[in-house]
Amino acid sequence: MTLPLAHIGHYLWVFYLLPVLFVIAGILKTTIAEKRREEDAPPGSDPGEKDPDDD
């Protein structure tokens, strides 16, 4: 059986799109996780680690 690869060149753009999609997926995942952490944190507390430069 021959794989239908004759026109695969037409779809090479997908390989260039994948890194963009991975980055967007990573951003969405991180953003949602950060939102959840902020919502779960008790009121008035800083959910993040303390910044030593802020002192």
Place this chain on the structure above:
Amino acid sequence: MSFLPFAHALVARQDLPVPAWLFAWGASIVLIVSFFALSVAWRKPRFEEVRWRPLGAGLARGLVSAPAQVLCGLIGVFLLGVALYAGLRGTEAPDRNFALTFLYVTTWLGFPFFSALLGDVFRPFNPWRALSRSAGAGFRAIAGQRPAHLPYPEKLGRWPAAVGLIAVVWLEIVYGSSGGVAVGLDPHAAATAALVYSGYTLAMMALFGTEVWCERGEVFSVYFGMFSQLGCFGVEDGRLGYRRPLAAATHWATLPGSAAVVIASIATTSFDGAQEGAFKSAIESTFNWFADRGVDLTTSLRLTDTIFILLCFAGVSLVYLLGVRGMRTIRGAPSLATLRIGFAHTLIPIALAYLVAHYFSLFVFQEQAQFTYLLSDPLGTAHTDLFGTASGGIDFRLLSATTIWYVQVGALVVGHVLGLTLAHDRALVYWPNYRDASRSQYWMLAVMVAFTCFGLYLLSVSNG
């Protein structure tokens, strides 16, 4: 009719160790690593202060002295005159006529490269500025007062330059195509356009003032001046000095329309790279659609290309605005308008990277023509040999296809890392907490990765 293949003069299939698309993955990884490195190690803005300091007194004043300005202005006017004369009186073959290579390669591509390295080198050579200042000096001598100017409509900002930039490129790559076959721009048409532009520019300078128009509306001044903001030399108070590289760019985009200028630069380069590659089938379909409805072939092609240039502009704008919109989700974010203007300068290194990636090889090869047979025989008549170099030619072995590809990839990666760095630095101004600043840049990272992958895709399709 012979033609100058402006888009990608000399492209060939490269001998690469891995598939071309893997370079896009590699470049994306470099950007992601750079993003995390910036987030960790870059916690205070560093580019907001230009830190200009004068060069040695003699050199600082000598290079920007009145005699030097006059000399540079004369050179600029003389070269424009030669280009106009060659275009109007020389051969119709674009590759044998001095005008086209001088205007569209040496000037249009050369000044961005050198401006980015050295600062605003076009300003003293700007022929229209020189002519307008001479006319102003003449007026002062006769009338005994400075010429009066209209106040410039500040809302217009740099929009005239953005529109003009698209028009200059449109003339080259859209008007220069006809009948479904790329035939390059007729030198006579280029010279006529340059004459019309000269008249328009001098009129605007007379109306609004030379320096005001150079800063906002004169296409070449604004375009080359934009890249000069990356350079390490600048003039302040009539003295030439050294400044922190990239720092001047942080104060460039304050005028309305500045973002449009840099987006227009990226969009037009993208279109030029895509029209024979990535967009080819879409362009053909649209062209056929117009042709099937009875529109003549030349008009169909120009209409199609114009639509795709505008689509590129809209697409690049949309990607940038998405990145800016993403920043708005971070607490303490300034208004959308502030962010849109505040981050526009971060696209300048990307515009330069696109230029280098798309035109580096063309520039290297065509400059050999410029400084050999085009210089000795500017009209292309084959009867003149001013400097004894008329029989010279282009050495196409100077750069291999693989070398060109690595330069293209390197330019895109470096340009986008610099863009990311400028964006991170600006974010620290709006979000003094470095964590918020880093979070605000998630979407700019996506923008940079998108521009990098898109740029490499365009090149790989065009080269393949």
